[in-house]
Amino acid sequence: MQSRQADLTSATWRKSSHSNSDGGDCVEVSDDFLGVVPVRDSKQPEGPAVVFGGSAWAAFVSDVR
Helix, strand or coil: CCCCCCCCCCEEECCCCCCCCCCCCEEEECCCCCCCEEEEEECCCCCCCCEEEHHHHHHHHHHCC
């Protein structure tokens, strides 16, 4: 199995619109990459990100709604 790491240095991150208004911790996602969605913990923005395939992320968001 081959592992690849995405270069996320140019990513623009956004918090969920459901984050609370006092700056509470949340996940952040980036919409900058075709076909994949990087996700990271807003408490550790320099930490690792998990990269989901676009269809997997869309299914997750649909199910959460």
